[in-house]
Amino acid sequence: MIPSVLPTYARAPLSFVKGEGSWLIEADGRHFLDLGAGIAVNALGHANPALVEALTDQAQTLWHTSNLYEIPAQTKLADQLVEATFADTVFFTNSGTEACELAVKMARKYWHDKDQPERVEIITWEGSFHGRSSAGIAAAGSEKMVKGFGPILDGFVHMSFGDVEGTEVAINDKTAAILVEPVQGEGGIRPIENADLMALRAMCDENGILLIFDEVQCGVGRTAKLFAHEWAYIAPDIMMVAKGIGGGFPLGAVLATENAASGMVAGTHGSTYGGNPLACAVGSKVMEIVSDPEFLEDVSRRAGLLRQKLEGLVAAHPEVFEFVRGSGLMLGLRCKAVNMDVVNAGYANGVITVPAADNVIRLLPPLTISDDEISEAVERLDAAATAVEQA
Numbered sequence: 001m002i003p004s005v006l007p008t009y010a011r012a013p014l015s016f017v018k019g020e021g022s023w024l025i026e027a028d029g030r031h032f033l034d035l036g037a038g039i040a041v042n043a044l045g046h047a048n049p050a051l052v053e054a055l056t057d058q059a060q061t062l063w064h065t066s067n068l069y070e071i072p073a074q075t076k077l078a079d080q081l082v083e084a085t086f087a088d089t090v091f092f093t094n095s096g097t098e099a100c101e102l103a104v105k106m107a108r109k110y111w112h113d114k115d116q117p118e119r120v121e122i123i124t125w126e127g128s129f130h131g132r133s134s135a136g137i138a139a140a141g142s143e144k145m146v147k148g149f150g151p152i153l154d155g156f157v158h159m160s161f162g163d164v165e166g167t168e169v170a171i172n173d174k175t176a177a178i179l180v181e182p183v184q185g186e187g188g189i190r191p192i193e194n195a196d197l198m199a200l201r202a203m204c205d206e207n208g209i210l211l212i213f214d215e216v217q218c219g220v221g222r223t224a225k226l227f228a229h230e231w232a233y234i235a236p237d238i239m240m241v242a243k244g245i246g247g248g249f250p251l252g253a254v255l256a257t258e259n260a261a262s263g264m265v266a267g268t269h270g271s272t273y274g275g276n277p278l279a280c281a282v283g284s285k286v287m288e289i290v291s292d293p294e295f296l297e298d299v300s301r302r303a304g305l306l307r308q309k310l311e312g313l314v315a316a317h318p319e320v321f322e323f324v325r326g327s328g329l330m331l332g333l334r335c336k337a338v339n340m341d342v343v344n345a346g347y348a349n350g351v352i353t354v355p356a357a358d359n360v361i362r363l364l365p366p367l368t369i370s371d372d373e374i375s376e377a378v379e380r381l382d383a384a385a386t387a388v389e390q391a
């Protein structure tokens with residue numbers, strides 16, 4: 001008989017009932033160090049008091065009105081994002097894949113309104129992930145995600161990861177935009193080189209096409225910059241954000257320049273829940289904390305500590321791990337063992353990690369993880385690696 005919850009997930013047999021900072025507590029009382037943070041969502045840890053306060057204050061005041069009206073909490077968060085980034089304007093969604101939908105629509109509408117309606121194609125790189133909507137799976141283009149779901153949304157061109165030259169050659173008079181993740185998450189924590197991000201920016205400028213970054217996973221302080229592309233000293237025209245921005249409350253956004261957003265006039269797009277007061281109250285508090293340069297500096301310091309300890313872990317377990325890669329607190333351990341075996345051994349040793357493509361395990365701890373918790377986490381990973389070796 002089919003389970004009451006549609007069985008689309010391969011779930012681990014763990015039921016967490018409480019979270020505190022970097023810790024998750026299982027129904028049976030076991031404490032786990034959480035290096036997954038709900039896949040880079042709980043950016044400020046579990047039950048962060050500042051976020052609890054922001055949420056409960058708003059919950060006691062007003063939950064929902066509608067985008068038929070002004071929503072002050074939404075305007076406040078949009079102002080914060082515009083202030084802190086390249087963007088001139090923001091649309092709020094509830095998820096990453098909805099942000100992808102709008103990014104695609106925005107790029108196409110831009111060209112439609114410039115009397116070049118044939119420019120609908122978006123070039124993406126293999127290994128990317130943009131969510132599970134029809135546009136998201138078409139953009140990523142992986143066989144596994146699109147198979148069986150009927151006609152694939154047309155207009156995506158897929159190039160190999162890192163193929164800057166091929167991408168430039170692929171640009172033609174049908175190209176609307178290039179869409180990449182500055183650090184691929186699901187693809188196995190694969191950062192795009194700064195030089196390559198700069199080259200993408202330059203080719204978009206030369207050809208007058210739009211550059212879209214998906215920072216759903218790598219954004220909001222994850223790499224120790226507010227947004228990952230800042231490491232390359234360039235900016236996109238359109239950016240997708242979600243996951244960390246809500247700190248655990250469903251919230252996403254599309255940020256854009258005034259030029260890129262020029263087609264999106266009244267009536268062209270909308271969302272019932274997008275920019276809901278509860279989500280925006282939490283998002284505002286997240287932004288207030290994460291955009292503080294001192295906070296980001298401390299993320300950078302602790303990320304250095306974690307990375308150093310992980311290099312030691314790799315050296316101590318050459319049969320289990322190959323190398324560490326990533327940026328800030330978005331780190332991947334490429335495994336020699338089967339990555340899922342390492343994740344499962346982690347569960348048995350009280351540490352949560354997340355598998356990714358390319359036989360990688362992802363470490364995406366809360367940005368607030370302490371030095372002691374980093375030490376404890378790596379000790380638990382060490383015990384997990386030893387268990388894998390002995391299996």
Ligand SMILES: *Cc1c(COP(=O)(O)O)cnc(C)c1O
Nearest residue numbers: 095096097129130131185216217
């Ligand atoms: C998670 C993710 C998405 C999809 O976000 P949802 O909120 O699950 O729809 C899109 N892009 C990237 C890079 C992601 O990591």
